[in-house]
Amino acid sequence: xxxxxxxxxxxxxxxxxxxxxxxxxxxxxxxxxxxxxxxxxxxxxxxxxxxxxxxxxxxxxxxxxxxxxxxxxxxxxxxxxxxxxxxxxxxxxxxxxxxxxxxxxxxxxxxxxxxxxxxxxxxxxxxxxxxxxxxxxxxxxxxxxxxxxxxxxxxxxxxxxxxxxxxxxxxxxxxxxxxxxxxxxxxxxxxxxxxxxxxxxxxxxxxxxxxxxxxxxxxxxxxxxxxxxxxxxxxxxxxxxxxxxxxxxxxxxxxxxxxxxxxxxxxxxxxxxxxxxxxxxxxxxxxxxxxxxxxxxxxxxxxxxxxxxxxxxxxxxxxxxxxxxxxxxxxxxxxxxxxxxxxxxxxxxxxxxxxxxxxxxxxxxx
Numbered sequence: 448x449x450x451x452x453x454x455x456x457x458x459x460x461x462x463x464x465x466x467x468x469x470x471x472x473x474x475x476x477x478x479x480x481x482x483x484x485x486x487x488x489x490x491x492x493x494x495x496x497x498x499x500x501x502x503x504x505x506x507x508x509x510x511x512x513x514x515x516x517x518x519x520x521x522x523x524x525x526x527x528x529x530x531x532x533x534x535x536x537x538x539x540x541x542x543x544x545x546x547x548x549x550x551x552x553x554x555x556x557x558x559x560x561x562x563x564x565x566x567x568x569x570x571x572x573x574x575x576x577x578x579x580x581x582x583x584x585x586x587x588x589x590x591x592x593x594x595x596x597x598x599x600x601x602x603x604x605x606x607x608x609x610x611x612x613x614x615x616x617x618x619x620x621x622x623x624x625x626x627x628x629x630x631x632x633x634x635x636x637x638x639x640x641x642x643x644x645x646x647x648x649x650x651x652x653x654x655x656x657x658x659x660x661x662x663x664x665x666x667x668x669x670x671x672x673x674x675x676x677x678x679x680x681x682x683x684x685x686x687x688x689x690x691x692x693x694x695x696x697x698x699x700x701x702x703x704x705x706x707x708x709x710x711x712x713x714x715x716x717x718x719x720x721x722x723x724x725x726x727x728x729x730x731x732x733x734x735x736x737x738x739x740x741x742x743x744x745x746x747x748x749x750x751x752x753x754x755x756x757x758x759x760x761x762x763x764x765x766x767x768x769x770x771x772x773x774x775x776x777x778x779x780x781x782x783x784x785x786x787x788x789x790x791x792x793x794x795x796x797x798x799x800x801x802x803x804x805x806x807x808x809x810x811x812x813x
Contacts, residue, residue, distance in 0.1 A: 452556050454549065462535070462557040469527035470565065477519045482512055496592040503592065510584040517577045520569055521736040524562055525768035528744035529761050531558070536757060541748050551808055554748060558741035569734040574702045582700035607690055609683040611636050614658070616651070619691055626688045627652050631660060633682040643668055646682055657684035689713070698726035706730070721789055725782035728793030735797060736771065742804035743767040749811065767807075771800045 453459040486508060493499055493507050535541050544554050587593075605628075607614040617630025628651040635644040644667055648660035659681050665674045689712060696709045706727050713720050744764035747757070775796040782792025 452553065454553060458544070459557040459560075462531070462554075463561050465534070466527060466531045466558050466561045469530050470523050470561070473526045473530070474516065474520060474523035477523060478512065478515045481515050481519065482508060485511060485515070493592045499592060507584075507587075507592075510580045510587070513572070513577045513580040514584075517569065517573055520565065521740065521772070522768075524565055524737040524740040525744055525765065528558060528740050528768075529747050529764050532744060532748035532764075533757060533761055536748055551745065551749065555741050555745055555808075559738065562738045562741050565737045566734045569737060570731075573730065573734065578700055578702050578705075582697070585697065585700060605691065607683070607686050609633070609686050611638070611640075612683070614683040614686050623688055624653050624655060626691060628658065631658070633660070646680070651682075653688060654681045656687065657681040658686065696723060698723055698730075703727070703730050721785050722783040724789035725779055725792045728790055729779055732793045732797050733775075736775065739771060739797065739800055739804065740768055742808065743771060743800060745804065745808050746811070767800070767804070771796060774800070 486504070489507065489511075490504060493503050496503070532541075541554060545551075605616045605619050607616075613634040613636070615632045615634070616628035619626065619628050621627050629649065631648050631651040633646040634642045635646075637643050644665060646660060646663050646665050648663040650661045651658040652661075653659075659679050661679055663676050663680050663682075665676055666672070667674070696706075696713070698706055701709065706723065710720050710723055710727065713723070744767070746767070747761045747764045749760075778787060778792045778796050781787050782789050787795070
């Protein structure tokens with residue numbers, strides 16, 4: 448019996464259903480409260496754009512809610528774990544299960560099953576919904592909640608270094624040699640860093656090398672004279688589409704496959720990819736955090752409820768769970784700075800807290 452993962456199908460179904468209902472309930476509570484607070488802080492900005500009204504507020508909610516669900520689902524699993532195990536312990540159901548010969552791992556097995564399904568759903572939800580919502584929302588925020596850009600992958604307000612000079616584009620779209628810029632400005636600077644000339648154009652196309660400005664206008668800073676050049680000119684010859692691609696890559700707005708393609712292009716150009724590699728690995732390790740929560744919160748399941756220590760055990764379980772999230776964010780930040788290899792930064796917190804949870808469970812209950 449000790450080697451059976453689910454010795455009782457009825458018992459497993461009972462615990463799994465209880466756990467799943469609590470995950471949904473806690474998630475709905477967290478998301479609704481946080482969505483209302485977020486909407487209160489952003490509604491003024493959304494309605495400040497000309498023509499925006501209730502429909503745009505609903506659009507904002509539809510784009511923001513997937514981000515909140517993805518971010519707080521692991522916290523919901525942690526809180527649902529604590530609530531479920533406290534309820535089972537309070538009603539002496541854990542004592543009955545252990546008296547029937549179930550080990551601590553068998554008591555927690557239904558929770559692990561639901562948590563594993565939650566991790567799989569989270570990964571698919573992130574890949575199919577959250578990335579698209581994030582991409583659209585950021586593009587909408589870049590135009591200050593004006594008309595939503597129709598073309599996906601459009602990057603707004605891009606600044607690029609052209610030797611001592613600066614290239615700015617209000618919007619960039621397309622890939623490779625077909626890339627184009629809208630609302631471009633090129634700033635010529637002297638050796639002291641002062642701007643001497645500003646060339647503006649409504650659009651620019653890649654000229655390989657450089658960018659062809661359509662109908663450019665030259666503004667001389669010293670004489671304050673503006674001159675229409677009357678012909679297309681090529682500027683920013685040291686800027687190529689790969690540099691624009693690097694400035695456009697947003698790991699949160701790209702799926703695993705898209706981010707892998709971006710990483711390959713950046714590596715081929717010889718640029719550093721440490722930060723993006725860490726986020727690539729975290730797209731795999733992040734959803735698995737839900738699988739850890741039953742293990743970290745398991746301390747609330749055992750011990751006598753009437754001893755008065757049940758609340759302390761629940762606090763310890765919550766502390767372990769929140770410590771994991773803190774360590775996970777810190778490790779990812781250290782990986783972005785290059786202190787840790789990307790793989791280690793993404794997976795070290797998961798492995799460390801898995802070992803901590805197993806150690807606590809085995810030494811205290813097994």
